[in-house]
Amino acid sequence: MTTLADLIAVLDAAYPPALAESWDSVGLVCGDPAEELTRVLFAVDATAAVVDEAIEWRARALVVHHPLLLRGVDTVAANTPKGALLHRLIRSGCALFTAHTNADSAAPGVSDALAAALGLTVTGPLDAKPEPAVDNWVVQVPRTHTDAVLAALFAAGAGGSGNHRDRALRVPATDFRPMAEVSAAPGAVGELQSLEQDRVEVLAPPAARSAVLAALLAAYPDADPAYHISERASLPSSLGIGRIGTLPEPESLRAFTDRVAGALPPTAWGVRAAGDPDRTIYTVAVCGGAGDSYLDAATRLGVDAYVTADLRHHPVDEHLRRGGPALIDAAHWATEFPWCAQAQSLVRAALPDLETRVSTLRTDPWTVGASG
Template identity: 75%
Template sequence: MVRLAEVIAALDAAYPPRLAESWDSVGLVAGDPAEEVSRVLFAVDATAAVVDEAIDWRAQALVVHHPLLLRGVDTVAADTPKGALLHRLIRSGCALFSAHTNADSADPGVSDALAHAIGLTVLGPIDPKPIAAQDEWEILVPRTHVEQMMTALFVAGAGAVGNYRDSAWRSSGIGQFRPVEGAKPAVGTVGELHRVDEDRIEVVAPPSRRAEILEALRAAHPYEEPAYHVTERAKLPSSLGIGRVGELAVPETLREFTARVTKGLPATTWGVRAAGDPDRLIRTVAVCGGAGDSYLSTVARLGVDAYVTSDLRHHPADEHLRAGGPALVDAAHWATEFPWCAQAEAVVRAAHPTLETRVSTIRTDPWTVGAADC
């Protein structure tokens, strides 16, 4: 038996909600986390046709990339377009869950799936998210109280490094101090220099835990005035972030590379189009699943040969090329994000192999008529 909450836990581990942009809306939209799940459908959008498929297949969960309720709403009445979809899902016992910009910035995420679909070896993100700043605490404590101090620090939230807990560094030395008038020393005598065997404890902790750690430090330390120092580590780039930079095993012309992208992505009326010299050699490529014209200046600074994304506009693209930026390859928004569905399915299958899962092949790209159809 697999509960919806367990499916959500697997998706949240792969696509942490904390990575979502502040304006985004991700996570469980409808459904009971305690309910049992046996079938999960994956899609880019929760359109009427996709909801039909989920209900007809008797899925208990529909996982999508684009949030159904992204902007503020004051009604989900059944006579509204979005409300009608939610009512149908709820009546059929099918939950709705979305992973949007958190899936864009995850490692691996949406742009990794896009890069792999067109045969790129991923090197890193276009716009890395910094690793969250950490405090480094250095505390000097008598050797007799080291274990007591470390336990207090760990309970207060210090010592977590990735998947490790209770992490610390200890070094030994001799501390000295001279209590003066007004002091009430735990050891030593007022006016006399005192030396004691001490250890220096070093731990890291999130800045949000400073008050709790300082309180725990003072409570566990035997001295009236504990000696400690706090340093905030600089933010460093990580493998998380929007977009990816990758490279081809062998350079090819823009004309050949455009054909590669066309072959690697699902067909759409929009198709795939490129801007730049057709004979330009392409080796390094930036990709961004979904609308990516806000990163034109970023990829230009990266010095890549081409940029694959969607929803490029006339004037920004023209100005980018005239400024000497990389060649542009523009595909349909839905097509650039569709490869993520298989990635998300693999995440859930790895965590819960007994589940039945499938990726919807319904094309939710809104464009339906092209020149070839006329």
């Protein structure tokens, strides 16, 4: 039996909640993780029409990108718009799960799906997240106590990095000069002594620093262990907002704008470009959703064009005056819609017994477009 908890595990592995921005709200909104799961619907937004579709299709989970509950929510009463949707989902036995900025920064994530839709070969993130901070602990331990000290450090959260656990480096060491009586090294104080020791190195998250130190002090044979902590320098990773990519062949901005319009679902907003229509486009930055805060990043990276949504008049005008890349502005919903198929594909691969479906309802709020 596949449960909601199984779905959550797959989605959390693909889009780790730790990648979400501090202001965001991601994860399970309603539903019982122990409930059996049979059908899952994917959408960008949990609008009334999407909830209708989920209930009519008898979905047991609705997975969306945009949070239904985010800021200033102090009631989910059934007589409020958002509360009414939640009550309908709960009464119908349909869970609601959100993957928002964690899906934006994951690899692959929202912008990878957008890049793939445009036929780009991704080379890296637009705004890379740094690798998680890691402490490197170096401890001099009498060899008679090395195993006990390592066991204590591992139990406190040290020895792990990525997919590795209980990992340590041991290097034999001997001479030292005790400046007080220590039980591990009986002999004259102040005299150089030879004692079989190990130089032990373990990695640990900075959040575990207090626990690791307490474990070391408790397991070490003396009250004054010799240790040193250094923190790994912050390095860029493959994770982060947006993506940089290349086209199969260079093409004009006019042709590239047509490419974007043909790749994304149609909306009243449409697709518009800013820049010389004959400009050659080869390197492209993309950011699913509102991406005007990354205009400077796209300029610094020297791309030929930047595809995103919700661009405003004055920032675009100033950007072009400074010689930035050409800009392609599409509807917010349209730039994030390709993610739904990506999330569906991940779930299908991990939980093949589930029936899945991507909602094709257009949840873009703009409904009428006109040109004069």
